[in-house]
Amino acid sequence: MKRLLIISALIACVLITGCISSQIVGKGTLQFSSSPQGAQIYLDNQYQGTTPGTLTGVSMGAHTLEIRDPGYESWFDNITVTAATSTYYAALTPLASQAVQPTQGQGSTTTAPVSQPTVTIQQGQTVMTIGSTQTFSGTCTGSDTVILVLFGPGAYTNGMQIAQVPVSTINTWSYTWNPGYRIISGTYTMIAFDKTKTASATDTFGVVGGGSVSILASTSIVPPGGTVTYSGLCTTGANSVILTLYGPGQLSAGVQVATLTLNADNTYSYKYTFDLSRSLGSYTMMVSDQQHTASASATISLSS
Numbered sequence: 001m002k003r004l005l006i007i008s009a010l011i012a013c014v015l016i017t018g019c020i021s022s023q024i025v026g027k028g029t030l031q032f033s034s035s036p037q038g039a040q041i042y043l044d045n046q047y048q049g050t051t052p053g054t055l056t057g058v059s060m061g062a063h064t065l066e067i068r069d070p071g072y073e074s075w076f077d078n079i080t081v082t083a084a085t086s087t088y089y090a091a092l093t094p095l096a097s098q099a100v101q102p103t104q105g106q107g108s109t110t111t112a113p114v115s116q117p118t119v120t121i122q123q124g125q126t127v128m129t130i131g132s133t134q135t136f137s138g139t140c141t142g143s144d145t146v147i148l149v150l151f152g153p154g155a156y157t158n159g160m161q162i163a164q165v166p167v168s169t170i171n172t173w174s175y176t177w178n179p180g181y182r183i184i185s186g187t188y189t190m191i192a193f194d195k196t197k198t199a200s201a202t203d204t205f206g207v208v209g210g211g212s213v214s215i216l217a218s219t220s221i222v223p224p225g226g227t228v229t230y231s232g233l234c235t236t237g238a239n240s241v242i243l244t245l246y247g248p249g250q251l252s253a254g255v256q257v258a259t260l261t262l263n264a265d266n267t268y269s270y271k272y273t274f275d276l277s278r279s280l281g282s283y284t285m286m287v288s289d290q291q292h293t294a295s296a297s298a299t300i301s302l303s304s
Contacts, residue, residue: 027056027057027058027059027060027083028058028059028060028081028082028083028084028085028086029054029055029056029057029058029084029085029086030043030054030055030056030058030079030081030085030086030087030088031052031053031054031055031085031086031087031088032051032052032053032054032055032067032087032088032089032090033051033052033087033088033089033090034051034052034067034069034075034089034090034091034092035089035090035091035092036069036072036092037050037051037052038050038051038069039051039067039068039069039072039075039090039092040067040068040069041053041055041065041066041067042065042066042067042068043055043058043063043064043065043066044063044064045064045066051067051090058081059081060081060082060083061080061081062078062079062080062081063078063079063080063081064076064077064078064079065077065078065079065088067090067092069092071094071095072092072093072094072095073092073093073094073095075090075091075092116142116198116199117140117141117142117143117194117196117198117199118139118140118141118142118194118199119138119139119140119143119146119192119193119194119199119200119201120138120139120140120192120201121136121137121138121190121191121192121201121202121203122136122137122138122203123135123136123190123203123205124136124137125205126205126206127205127206127207127208127238127239127290127291128205128206128207128208129207129208129209129291129293130181130183130184130185130207130208130209130210130293131180131181131209133176133177133178134176134177134205135174135175135176135177136148136174136175136176136177136190136192136203137172137173137174137175138172138173138192138201139171139172139173140167140171140172140173140192140194141171142194142198142199143167143194143195143196143199144166144167144195145164145165145166145167145194145195146164146165146166146167146173146175146192146193146194146195147161147163147164147165147192147193147194147195147197148161148162148163148164148165148175148190148191148192148193149161149162149190149191149193150162150177150188150189150190150191151188151189151190151191152183152186152187152188152189152207153183153184153185153186153187153188154183154184154186155182155183156183156188159191162175162177162190163175163177164195181210183207184207184210184237185206185207185208185209185210185211185235185236185237185238186206186207186237187204187205187206187207188204188205188206188207189202189203189204190202190203190204190205206237206238206239207237208236208237208238208289208290208291208293209236209237209291209293209294210236210237210293211234211235211236211237211289211293211294212234212235212236212294212296213232213233213234213235213236213241213287213288213289213294213295213296214232214233214234214287214296215230215231215232215285215286215287215296215297215298216230216231216232216298217229217230217285217298217299217300218230218231219300220299220300220301221300221301221303222274222300222301222302222303223302223303223304224274224275224276224277224278224280224302224304225273225274225275225276226273226274226302227271227272227273227274228271228272228274228285228300229269229270229271229272230243230269230270230271230272230285230287230298231267231268231269231270232267232268232287232296233266233267233268234262234266234267234268234287234289234294235266236289236291236293236294238262238289238290238291238293239261239262239290240259240260240261240262240289240290241259241260241262241268241287241288241289241290242256242258242259242260242287242288242289242290242292243256243257243258243259243260243270243272243285243286243287244256244257244285244286244287244288245257245272245283245284245285245286246283246284246285246286247278247279247281247282247283247284247302248279248281248282248283249279251283254286257272257285258270258272259290268287272285274302278302279302280302280303280304281301281302282299282300282301282302283299283300283301283302284297284298284299285297285298285299285300
């Protein structure tokens with residue numbers, strides 16, 4: 001009987017030990033640390049305290065681990081928990097708007113704001129003539145290079161990268177564009193980017209030339225005090241034309257009589273009345289686009 005009691009006691013101990021083991025098996029311990037300290041710990045999206053910290057009784061198997069801290073990118077990992085103790089360290093990366101810099105005279109670090117890149121641009125002339133050059137300049141911070149992309153008629157319809165321009169130590173840049181005669185008249189837009197194309201600035205300018213100007217007089221003979229209508233077409237890309245009158249006496253060197261803004265279809269019209277005091281003779285009205293890339297003339301006779 002005594003022997004039976006001893007065997008029963010041993011069996012009971014084994015059963016109890018098995019129950020205790022079943023409570024331990026399948027659980028793990030996780031230890032967390034991070035830089036900076038004090039970051040929030042999330043296991044399977046559930047908050048578990050801050051770093052440094054230890055979490056016990058974690059079920060074995062796959063879990064998601066996330067370490068969060070305001071001002072830093074979240075740290076993620078897919079982990080597999082075992083019955084052993086596992087250690088996790090997260091080196092957090094500052095967000096783009098912040099940077100970690102050493103505090104002068106100390107080994108610690110502080111978080112200081114870093115500004116986004118900035119770019120400015122301005123052109124040398126609002127209207128350039130085909131065959132001439134155009135200078136672009138500006139400032140740039142947060143980048144050692146400025147990328148220039150040009151949009152306009154013809155080959156530039158979809159944009160074309162013109163140059164990569166280095167930025168000086170005082171955050172300025174400059175570039176001279178010399179397209180020669182390979183462009184057509186029209187409106188162009190130059191865009192300046194920083195090297196990561198985070199920031200940009202634009203400037204619009206006109207290109208003229210490569211076209212023609214015409215002029216037609218409403219009559220070939222006009223009496224003193226009479227009026228002549230001059231009209232024509234300008235296809236150089238200019239916005240306006242200039243009329244200059246040449247004739248006897250004081251008009252031998254020419255006198256500018258009008259600057260006309262072109263119509264939407266690039267035509268113009270102007271009525272000029274001759275003074276009664278004008279000398280009889282031959283008069284020539286010359287028209288040129290505003291940039292003097294093309295010209296034409298019409299001659300009439302002032303006769304009584």
